[in-house]
Amino acid sequence: MPTPGKTLISTPQIRKRVKILAREITRHYRGKPLTVVGLMNGSLFFLVDLLRELPVETRIECWRLKSYQGTRSTGKIQGLDSCGDDYSGRHVLIVDDILDTGLTLHEVTKKIRGLNAADVRICVLLDKQVPRKRDVTAHWTGFQIPNLFVIGYGLDLDHQYRTLPMIRVLPS
Numbered sequence: 001m002p003t004p005g006k007t008l009i010s011t012p013q014i015r016k017r018v019k020i021l022a023r024e025i026t027r028h029y030r031g032k033p034l035t036v037v038g039l040m041n042g043s044l045f046f047l048v049d050l051l052r053e054l055p056v057e058t059r060i061e062c063w064r065l066k067s068y069q070g071t072r073s074t075g076k077i078q079g080l081d082s083c084g085d086d087y088s089g090r091h092v093l094i095v096d097d098i099l100d101t102g103l104t105l106h107e108v109t110k111k112i113r114g115l116n117a118a119d120v121r122i123c124v125l126l127d128k129q130v131p132r133k134r135d136v137t138a139h140w141t142g143f144q145i146p147n148l149f150v151i152g153y154g155l156d157l158d159h160q161y162r163t164l165p166m167i168r169v170l171p172s
């Protein structure tokens with residue numbers, strides 16, 4: 001199958017940016033008990049590349065959630081009920097692939113606050129420039145992108161294209 005779409009962000013660009021983010025995150029959390037919560041499946045590649053650069057004390061958890069069907073958000077987050085732990089005293093960093101309507105990260109932040117986390121922050125690879133349904137701001141962002149549907153580096157269209165090593169845009 002030919003590689004679909006057009007490259008928006010290349011593999012070297014991603015690699016370089018992830019290293020910078022990891023450095024900033026490491027500096028911010030020095031001396032604090034950090035738990036990273038990665039949202040599956042979209043953040044898979046970003047999460048792993050970021051974690052490789054974080055301190056050895058970092059705890060890792062993965063939450064499996066779903067909100068998209070094809071290229072549209074269903075407006076509902078599935079899977080949240082079965083996720084969670086007690087985060088008392090922990091500084092939690094939520095890692096996701098993309099901030100779009102804000103619904104997912106709003107719900108996840110709320111849930112983690114309710115699990116007694118000392119602090120909750122957000123890191124996303126991509127921030128899509130769209131009007132949000134919920135007021136969410138990421139503390140760390142890899143790249144701002146226009147309102148386009150993107151695939152690759154973990155992002156999918158109906159379960160396809162996650163393994164592409166770069167971010168691409170499909171023709172609309």
Ligand code: IMP
Pocket residue numbers: 039042067068073096097098099100101102103104105148149150151155156157
């Ligand atoms: P939100 O809840 O609308 O902010 O959407 C967040 C989730 O929707 C992300 O974690 C992605 O899984 C998915 N998503 C949003 N935009 C895209 C896209 O352009 N490509 C692939 N998945 C997307």
Ligand code: MG
Pocket residue numbers: 039040041042043096097098
């Ligand atoms: Mg996702």
